[in-house]
Amino acid sequence: MHPFPTLIVDLDIVRTNIERMTAKAEKADVEFRPHFKTHQSRKIGRMFKDYGVKAITVSSPIMAEYFVEDGWNDITIAFPANVLASSYYHRLASRCNLKTLVISSEIVKKLDKLITEKMGLYIEIDPDYGRSGIPVSQTEKIAEVLNEIEESDHFYPAGFYCHAGHTYKTRSEEEIKELSLKALKKLTALKKKWPDLPLCFGDTPSCSVLDEFVPADQISPGNFVFYDWMQVQIGSCTPNEIAVYMECPVVEKFEDRKQVLVHGGAVHFSKESIQVNDYLSYGEPRLKHLSKATYMKSLSQEHGIVQCSKEVFEQIKVGESLQVFPIHSCLTADLMGQYHTTNGKVLDHLSGT
Amino acid sequence: MHPFPTLIVDLDIVRTNIERMTAKAEKADVEFRPHFKTHQSRKIGRMFKDYGVKAITVSSPIMAEYFVEDGWNDITIAFPANVLASSYYHRLASRCNLKTLVISSEIVKKLDKLITEKMGLYIEIDPDYGRSGIPVSQTEKIAEVLNEIEESDHFYPAGFYCHAGHTYKTRSEEEIKELSLKALKKLTALKKKWPDLPLCFGDTPSCSVLDEFVPADQISPGNFVFYDWMQVQIGSCTPNEIAVYMECPVVEKFEDRKQVLVHGGAVHFSKESIQVNDYLSYGEPRLKHLSKATYMKSLSQEHGIVQCSKEVFEQIKVGESLQVFPIHSCLTADLMGQYHTTNGKVLDHLSGT
Numbered sequence: 110m111h112p113f114p115t116l117i118v119d120l121d122i123v124r125t126n127i128e129r130m131t132a133k134a135e136k137a138d139v140e141f142r143p144h145f146k147t148h149q150s151r152k153i154g155r156m157f158k159d160y161g162v163k164a165i166t167v168s169s170p171i172m173a174e175y176f177v178e179d180g181w182n183d184i185t186i187a188f189p190a191n192v193l194a195s196s197y198y199h200r201l202a203s204r205c206n207l208k209t210l211v212i213s214s215e216i217v218k219k220l221d222k223l224i225t226e227k228m229g230l231y232i233e234i235d236p237d238y239g240r241s242g243i244p245v246s247q248t249e250k251i252a253e254v255l256n257e258i259e260e261s262d263h264f265y266p267a268g269f270y271c272h273a274g275h276t277y278k279t280r281s282e283e284e285i286k287e288l289s290l291k292a293l294k295k296l297t298a299l300k301k302k303w304p305d306l307p308l309c310f311g312d313t314p315s316c317s318v319l320d321e322f323v324p325a326d327q328i329s330p331g332n333f334v335f336y337d338w339m340q341v342q343i344g345s346c347t348p349n350e351i352a353v354y355m356e357c358p359v360v361e362k363f364e365d366r367k368q369v370l371v372h373g374g375a376v377h378f379s380k381e382s383i384q385v386n387d388y389l390s391y392g393e394p395r396l397k398h399l400s401k402a403t404y405m406k407s408l409s410q411e412h413g414i415v416q417c418s419k420e421v422f423e424q425i426k427v428g429e430s431l432q433v434f435p436i437h438s439c440l441t442a443d444l445m446g447q448y449h450t451t452n453g454k455v456l457d458h459l460s461g462t
Numbered sequence: 463m464h465p466f467p468t469l470i471v472d473l474d475i476v477r478t479n480i481e482r483m484t485a486k487a488e489k490a491d492v493e494f495r496p497h498f499k500t501h502q503s504r505k506i507g508r509m510f511k512d513y514g515v516k517a518i519t520v521s522s523p524i525m526a527e528y529f530v531e532d533g534w535n536d537i538t539i540a541f542p543a544n545v546l547a548s549s550y551y552h553r554l555a556s557r558c559n560l561k562t563l564v565i566s567s568e569i570v571k572k573l574d575k576l577i578t579e580k581m582g583l584y585i586e587i588d589p590d591y592g593r594s595g596i597p598v599s600q601t602e603k604i605a606e607v608l609n610e611i612e613e614s615d616h617f618y619p620a621g622f623y624c625h626a627g628h629t630y631k632t633r634s635e636e637e638i639k640e641l642s643l644k645a646l647k648k649l650t651a652l653k654k655k656w657p658d659l660p661l662c663f664g665d666t667p668s669c670s671v672l673d674e675f676v677p678a679d680q681i682s683p684g685n686f687v688f689y690d691w692m693q694v695q696i697g698s699c700t701p702n703e704i705a706v707y708m709e710c711p712v713v714e715k716f717e718d719r720k721q722v723l724v725h726g727g728a729v730h731f732s733k734e735s736i737q738v739n740d741y742l743s744y745g746e747p748r749l750k751h752l753s754k755a756t757y758m759k760s761l762s763q764e765h766g767i768v769q770c771s772k773e774v775f776e777q778i779k780v781g782e783s784l785q786v787f788p789i790h791s792c793l794t795a796d797l798m799g800q801y802h803t804t805n806g807k808v809l810d811h812l813s814g815t
Contacts, residue, residue, distance in 0.1 A: 112547035113524070146763055168764045169725075171466070188764055191725050192781040193711040194465035212714050219781065240765060241714065241723050274762070358546040361565050361594065370594050372522075372544050376796045376813075380733040409627070410499055410792055411521045411541055412593060428545045428572065439763055443729045444797070460729075 110430050114373040115356045116445040117432070118335070118456065122352035123153060126334055130316065131160040139322050142166050142185065142309065144331025147439045149459040150448065151179040153334065164206075166329040170197035175459045177205050185209065185309075187270060187329065189233060189241055190216055195223035202226035208267040212243055214257035221261045229267030230258050231309065234299065236292035238274045245271075245295045248302065255303070268307035268326070269299060276314035282344040289315035293325065300324035317345040337438035338393040339383050353438050353448070354395050356430040357413060367422045368406070371431050373413040378433075379440035380408060388416075395432035396421060405433060463783050467726040468709045469798040470785070471688070471809065475705035477509060479687055483669065484513040492675050495519050495538065495662065497684025500792045502812040503801065504532040506687070517559075519682040523550035528812045530558050538562065538662075540623060540682065542586060542594055543569055548576035555579035561620040565596055567610035574614045582620030583611050584662065587652065589645035591627045598624075598648045601655065608656070621660035621679070622652060629667035635697040642668035646678065653677035670698040690791035691746040692736050706791050706801070707748050709783045710766060720775045721759070724784050726766040731786075732793035733761060741769075748785035749774060758786060 127143075134141035144166040145154055154165070154176060164183035167173050173184050174197075185208040190198065198220070201207045208229035211217050217230065232254050235242030243250050251269075258266045273292040279285045293310065300308055310325035313332040317340070322328055335353045336346040357373030373392070382391045385404065392405035394415060402418035415431065425431060435441035442448070446461025480496075487494035497519040498507055507518070507529060517536035520526050526537050527550075535558040542563045543551065551573070554560045561582035564570050570583065585607050588595030596603050604622075611619045626645040632638045646663065653661055663678035666685040670693070675681055688706045689699040710726030726745070735744045738757065745758035747768060755771035768784065778784060788794035795801070799814025 110546055112544065112550060113522070169466070188725070189713050189723060191465065191711045191713045193463055193783070194725075197465060216714070216780065239719070240760070240762065240767060358544045360542050360544045361569070366592070370542060372541070372547075375732065375734070375793055379728065380793065381728070407593070409593065410796075414593060427569065430546070440728055440733065443763075 110358070111356055111449070112358065114358070114377040115449050116353060116442060116447070117356055117451060118153075118353050118448040119451050120156075122350065123334055124156060126336065126350060126352060127157055127160055130330065130333055131162070133316070133320065134328055137320060137322050139325055140164070140307075140327040142327050142329045143334070144168070144187065144329050145176060146172065147331040148334050148442060149175070150457050151176070152456045153448075154179065154181070166331070170194050170201060172459060173201050173207070175462070177201060182206055185231065185267070185270075185329070187272070190220055190230075192216060192219045192223065195220060198228065199224045199226050202228040210270050211254060211258070212241065214254045217254060217257040217261065217264065221263060224263055226263060228264055230264050231267045231270035234269045234271040234296070236271050236273045236295055238272065240274055242271070245299060248299075251299070266306055268309060269296070269303075270309045271296060273310070273312050273315055276312050277339070277343060279314060279343055282318045285314045285318045285344055289319055293322065297324050313340060314343050314345045332439060335438040335442070338390065338434045338436050339381070342383050342385060348399070348434070351434050351438075353435065353442065355392070355433045355435060355441065357433055359425055359427050359429055359431050362422070362425065362427060367417050367419060369415040369417060369422065369425050369431065371413040371415060371433075372411060373433065374411040375408045376410055377441070377444055378405075378408060378413070378435055379437060379444055381437035381440055383436050390436065392433040392435055394421070395434050463711070464709055464802070465711065467711070467730040468802050469706060469795060469800070470709055470804060471506075471706050471801040472804050473509075475703065476506060476687055479689065479703060479705060480510055480513055483683065483686055484515070486669070486673065487681055490673060490675050492678055493517070493660075493680040495680050495682045496687070497521070497540065497682050498529060499525065500684040501687050501795065502528070503810050504529070505809045506801075507532065507534070519684070523547050523554060525812060526554050526560070528815070530554060535559055538584065538620070538623075538682070540625070543573055543583075545569065545572045545576065548573060551581065552577045552579050555581040563623050564607060564611070565594065567607050570607060570610040570614065570617065574616060577616055579616060581617055583617050584620045584623035587622045587624040587649070589624050589626045589648055591625065593627055595624070598652060604652070619659055621662055622649070622656075623662045624649060626663070626665050626668055629665050630692070630696060632667060632696055635671045638667045638671045638697055642672055646675065650677050666693060667696050667698045685792060688791040688795070690794075691743065691787045691789050692734070695736050695738060701752075701787070704787050704791075706788065706795065708745070708786045708788060708794065710786055712778055712780050712782050712784050715775070715778065715780060720770050720772060722768040722770060722775065722778050722784065724766045724768060724786075725764060726786065727764040728761045729763055730794070730797055731758075731761060731766070731788055732790060732797055734788075734790035734793055736789050743789065745786040745788060747774070748787050
């Protein structure tokens with residue numbers, strides 16, 4: 110047993126998750142450009158090659174570098190271009206088919222003075238999520254940015270990129286479907302106006318429950334490779350489809366309050382939480398039988414307090430480990446910096462390199 | 463300007479914070495055993511030596527190893543002993559004067575079979591915080607654990623360790639004082655019963671506002687070295703005493719909603735938040751003049767959305783950086799893995815090594 114909190118990955122589940130999403134993309138006739146921000150692992154990244162994946166999505170120039178060095182040569186940095194990092198884009202664009210996102214013609218102008226390599230620019234479209242992007246209704250602004258891209262000698266329009274992140278607020282498969290179909294419907298006018306420009310869509314909840322993505326041409330989900338307890342709550346997956354869990358040493362038991370202290374805190378899980386029924390959960394013990402009364406109740410820097418049902422409390426033993434599903438696998442993996450497979454091998458993660 | 467989110471440390475403020483706490487401990491006649499879990503930096507750790515600090519506190523065996531290798535030889539791991547990590551305690555105890563916490567005689571018995579080096583054990587006392595430790599009223603249980611320690615050939619009683627973590631729920635200096643004095647008062651009976659055993663007390667809020675710590679003999683605050691926006695809200699410090707801030711590239715501005723997109727997300731700040739008046743803040747822009755309407759409204763993996771007052775929005779420029787105080791400096795530093803000083807030097811952090 111591991112002496113410290115350890116992130117375990119079940120590669121069989123990873124493979125099944127990749128296989129299912131690849132098959133779905135193929136059937137729906139959309140290009141699959143998976144987001145690698147969840148696993149951030151070269152070894153896990155290579156598993157996608159077995160399924161014909163050639164183009165990937167990342168969330169930062171550093172992450173793009175990590176995968177360029179592993180032979181990937183069609184990479185989209187799905188984050189609005191940061192002019193302070195222009196030298197990174199320039200260098201990356203000389204090494205691969207690089208694309209990133211833009212929202213304003215001002216940025217395109219600024220980048221055009223700083224980058225002389227050929228590079229694709231997606232215009233980010235906001236489907237009422239409200240985080241980033243041009244609202245889908247602002248056709249004039251979209252045309253203005255597109256025009257600016259076309260005037261550049263170095264840039265070409267890569268298409269439209271649209272992340273419907275508000276699906277994370279749903280709590281059932283039906284709700285996800287309703288919300289994502291509404292977002293896709295809004296994009297129809299855009300696609301009609303610019304039929305030749307690829308439209309990339311894709312958050313894990315939408316891509317998990319939809320079978321058709323019209324009018325989108327590409328999908329780029331990321332979290333689906335592992336899933337997590339948040340995705341179970343949203344309605345994207347079942348607990349059996351979660352590919353990662355933490356193994357936390359059981360340090361003490363508190364009989365009177367039916368709580369267990371594990372080594373596993375905010376520096377391991379992250380401080381992400383989700384409301385589950387009437388409690389706020391920071392992690393969900395991976396038990397043979399689901400127990401509504403058992404959940405990670407609080408996290409300090411290194412402490413995790415697990416509230417237990419009477420039965421679960423009696424089964425847990427000091428000196429053993431408790432397996433816990435993370436609420437948000439992307440953040441937990443980023444903190445842990447490496448994976449241990451169920452066969453005891455160690456896999457890389459960018460943050461641990 | 464840094465192209466990516468960067469953690470800046472102002473060493474003048476660090477020095478002032480250390481100096482103030484050292485002077486306070488001296489005046490109050492308590493031993494100062496600072497917690498190093500906040501900075502986790504050898505270089506920052508060495509600054510404490512200038513103020514006569516000889517004994518330190520950490521939160522894990524790995525952190526203890528990091529500081530043993532930098533010459534510290536009196537180290538308390540302020541986390542209940544994890545029997546799965548017994549080989550680490552054993553090895554550490556052969557290299558320094560090691561202490562850790564215990565809560566039950568069962569654990570003392572188990573450890574005694576696994577560790578043959580001399581080692582101190584603090585009995586952790588819970589001052590109604592409810593996370594870990596023996597409730598202060600359970601004198602019999604305390605005596606039982608103490609007895610088990612005294613029967614061991616390898617262990618000796620290091621004293622009582624008491625973390626009043628519920629001070630983090632207060633919202634003014636007066637509230638902190640009331641709560642921490644109440645906790646200290648509860649410890650009086652313990653001290654009377656075992657006058658020869660040192661009593662270690664200390665969370666940053668209590669140590670920041672109290673001047674006397676009777677009946678405690680030692681204090682071990684950690685966060686005070688940097689402080690953060692949570693400590694400002696709790697009532698422990700002023701914004702001028704915060705020694706760290708993030709520099710985040712300003713990527714885009716959204717005029718209609720007076721929001722700014724910065725590169726700086728949950729993998730940089732952590733997902734810690736705090737309720738400030740009527741909003742939930744994930745970070746507080748470091749501005750010349752405080753603006754109640756300006757705060758970090760949401761964080762995704764790499765995105766930070768800053769809600770701005772009209773005036774602040776106009777001052778912020780794309781292609782520049784925005785300085786942001788973290789909500790919880792311990793977690794932000796752990797994620798960032800290194801510090802940049804205001805003079806451009808880079809300082810180590812355990813997680814980046």
